[in-house]
Amino acid sequence: MPLKYLPHINDPKDIRDLSKEELNELCSELRSHIIDTITEVGGHLAPTLGVIELTVALHYVYNTPDDKLVWDVGHQGYAHKLLTGRFEEFPTIRQAKGLSGFLKRSESKYDVIGAGHASTSISSAFGLAEARRQLDERYRVAAIIGDGSMTGGLAFEGINNAGNLGKQFLVILNDNEMSISPNVGAISSYFTRLISNPLYNRVRNEFWDLTGRLPIAKGTTRSFIRKVEESLKSLIVPGILFDELGFRYFGPIDGHDLNMVINTLENIKDIQNPVLLHILTKKGKGMVSLDMKNREYHDDAVKFHAVKPNGKSKPKISNDKEELKVINTPSFQDVFGKLAIEVAKNRKDTVCITAAMREGTGLVPYSKEFPDRYYDVGIAEGHGITFASGLAAQGIRPIAAIYSTFLQRAYDHIIHDCAIQHLPVIFCMDRSGIAGEDGPTHHGALDIAYLRCIQDIIVTAPKNGNEFRHLLYTALSINDKPFSIRYPKANSVEFDEQGQMELLPVGSWEICKQGQDIAILAVGPMVYTALAAAERLSDHNIKIEVINCRFIKPMDIACLENIKNKFKNIITIEEGTITGGFGDGVASWLLENGYLGKLKRLGLPDSFVEHGTRDQILDDLGLNTEGLVLSIKKMIELKTN
Numbered sequence: 001m002p003l004k005y006l007p008h009i010n011d012p013k014d015i016r017d018l019s020k021e022e023l024n025e026l027c028s029e030l031r032s033h034i035i036d037t038i039t040e041v042g043g044h045l046a047p048t049l050g051v052i053e054l055t056v057a058l059h060y061v062y063n064t065p066d067d068k069l070v071w072d073v074g075h076q077g078y079a080h081k082l083l084t085g086r087f088e089e090f091p092t093i094r095q096a097k098g099l100s101g102f103l104k105r106s107e108s109k110y111d112v113i114g115a116g117h118a119s120t121s122i123s124s125a126f127g128l129a130e131a132r133r134q135l136d137e138r139y140r141v142a143a144i145i146g147d148g149s150m151t152g153g154l155a156f157e158g159i160n161n162a163g164n165l166g167k168q169f170l171v172i173l174n175d176n177e178m179s180i181s182p183n184v185g186a187i188s189s190y191f192t193r194l195i196s197n198p199l200y201n202r203v204r205n206e207f208w209d210l211t212g213r214l215p216i217a218k219g220t221t222r223s224f225i226r227k228v229e230e231s232l233k234s235l236i237v238p239g240i241l242f243d244e245l246g247f248r249y250f251g252p253i254d255g256h257d258l259n260m261v262i263n264t265l266e267n268i269k270d271i272q273n274p275v276l277l278h279i280l281t282k283k284g285k286g287m288v289s290l291d292m293k294n295r296e297y298h299d300d301a302v303k304f305h306a307v308k309p310n311g312k313s314k315p316k317i318s319n320d321k322e323e324l325k326v327i328n329t330p331s332f333q334d335v336f337g338k339l340a341i342e343v344a345k346n347r348k349d350t351v352c353i354t355a356a357m358r359e360g361t362g363l364v365p366y367s368k369e370f371p372d373r374y375y376d377v378g379i380a381e382g383h384g385i386t387f388a389s390g391l392a393a394q395g396i397r398p399i400a401a402i403y404s405t406f407l408q409r410a411y412d413h414i415i416h417d418c419a420i421q422h423l424p425v426i427f428c429m430d431r432s433g434i435a436g437e438d439g440p441t442h443h444g445a446l447d448i449a450y451l452r453c454i455q456d457i458i459v460t461a462p463k464n465g466n467e468f469r470h471l472l473y474t475a476l477s478i479n480d481k482p483f484s485i486r487y488p489k490a491n492s493v494e495f496d497e498q499g500q501m502e503l504l505p506v507g508s509w510e511i512c513k514q515g516q517d518i519a520i521l522a523v524g525p526m527v528y529t530a531l532a533a534a535e536r537l538s539d540h541n542i543k544i545e546v547i548n549c550r551f552i553k554p555m556d557i558a559c560l561e562n563i564k565n566k567f568k569n570i571i572t573i574e575e576g577t578i579t580g581g582f583g584d585g586v587a588s589w590l591l592e593n594g595y596l597g598k599l600k601r602l603g604l605p606d607s608f609v610e611h612g613t614r615d616q617i618l619d620d621l622g623l624n625t626e627g628l629v630l631s632i633k634k635m636i637e638l639k640t641n
Contacts, residue, residue, distance in 0.1 A: 116441020119152025163246020251278030404444025465495025
């Protein structure tokens with residue numbers, strides 16, 4: 001649609017001069033422009049479409065950036081970006097050197113707090129509010145959080161603490177009833193609190209029995225009772241819950257009625273108490289699918305939570321694919337889903353656990369085939385791991401499928417509830433390494449470093465889908481310690497669905513290619529990068545030995561001893577931070593054991609890697625074939641031209 005207002009919005013002040021009618025037109029323009037842009041370049045579409053009116057209303061009523069808006073996760077921040085001077089840059093979103101797909105402090109003064117993980121907004125906003133008091137400043141603070149993020153324990157920790165503030169502090173609960181995975185847990189069902197009251201139920205049951213004796217009006221009367229009950233759950237109980245936590249509760253209101261949202265915000269903005277405003281929205285409002293014409297496309301959260309580029313606009317990527325000469329092999333995520341089912345069929349003592357990421361981890365088929373052995377704990381990674389430890393303590397073999405970046409949130413639980421207890425919880429860490437366009441909050445850069453230092457834990461990485469099967473089988477044979485398997489958001493390289501599981505000796509490495517000039521110790525799919533580099537340098541009569549270091553911890557000491565004695569040049573390569581990573585472990589051992597040769601560690605730098613395609617980022621970091629070849633040439637002082 002033609003854009004009359006949006007291109008001229010350089011600052012939220014520009015929208016405060018518009019009439020209510022013009023603001024509604026602006027909402028339509030925002031929705032249309034976001035759909036047109038994101039369907040072309042890719043991104044998180046549905047979350048923002050659900051908060052268009054709310055975003056406009058907030059910037060209209062609040063004096064941003066002096067007043068502070070804190071968005072949870074940041075998926076829903078696209079409209080916010082467009083209203084805060086980033087219209088011209090918007091087509092670059094989630095592309096290398098372009099706008100971040102999330103809120104980012106370095107990008108704009110309006111992005112007060114950055115976020116990429118869920119449930120953080122209330123605690124962060126509470127910190128802003130307390131800083132206001134400490135510094136005796138005057139500004140308003142609002143946190144915007146979705147119903148899915150409200151299932152996270154951190155959100156309620158923040159609510160519990162902030163309820164004692166007694167000063168202006170607004171929490172907006174965006175209730176779209178559509179998180180990526182269905183909301184689970186008692187918190188997301190808190191509406192039942194009132195109707196579980198014994199007095200309520202006694203009266204309700206007596207009335208229910210009475211209506212059963214009415215031959216004519218029985219159906220109508222009982223239908224009325226159900227409607228009353230649902231009204232009580234949706235209107236009364238939320239207020240009770242939040243009032244008890246120290247918040248004044250308002251709502252629920254229609255989050256797509258711009259005038260109502262503006263008027264409500266105006267009415268409550270200066271209340272000098274913590275306030276919770278409950279709004280009802282439709283995730284993906286305005287998005288119409290080709291096969292659902294004339295209908296709002298809002299009943300498939302997974303499908304359009306994040307959309308892929310339509311192919312009309314493609315960022316430039318490397319053509320270097322030597323290391324992955326594969327066609328039509330499944331992703332590591334899909335391999336995990338297949339292996340989970342394979343294991344479940346053979347071992348009735350196994351269960352799978354995820355934290356609101358059933359789809360992303362590949363567990364949809366498993367959840368349908370084994371619903372009684374599948375647990376989605378919601379956005380509560382710490383709880384999920386402690387829950388897994390309880391299962392393991394009684395002989396169940398839990399497999400926790402959690403993104404590497406989100407498992408960080410459960411660090412204490414891994415140590416205290418699993419490792420110290422010597423409990424065999426299996427961590428399958430998806431999105432390890434470079435996660436692509438979602439950027440630094442989603443890259444799994446740290447898991448090797450943060451797990452290596454934990455006593456009595458086994459840390460592994462398969463080079464391909466077949467080795468993933470072997471490592472999972474091996475993990476199930478370990479009964480006295482946790483076992484982690486890391487893998488990237490990438491093609492599994494090789495996977496035979498009919499293959500057999502193989503028990504691997506714990507700590508064993510694999511020599512994939514013999515050589516005598518230089519040794520490359522590679523982790524995970526980087527094995528294929530190393531093999532490609534070795535093939536490339538064979539033309540220079542350089543014979544490279546490639547070792548698959550599938551066990552990051554413990555290391556293969558016998559193999560290391562042989563490498564130390566055989567090679568004057570050693571390179572380690574991993575898709576994780578160099579600092580504290582696998583290369584650090586190798587370097588420490590070599591130093592302690594008198595190695596006098598050269599060592600080069602390749603991996604992710606000691607800085608947060610920005611967003612872009614996975615191939616782009618690996619190319620830029622020198623973690624592709626060309627980069628590895630160049631590193632080898634420099635090490636052995638071979639001319640690079």
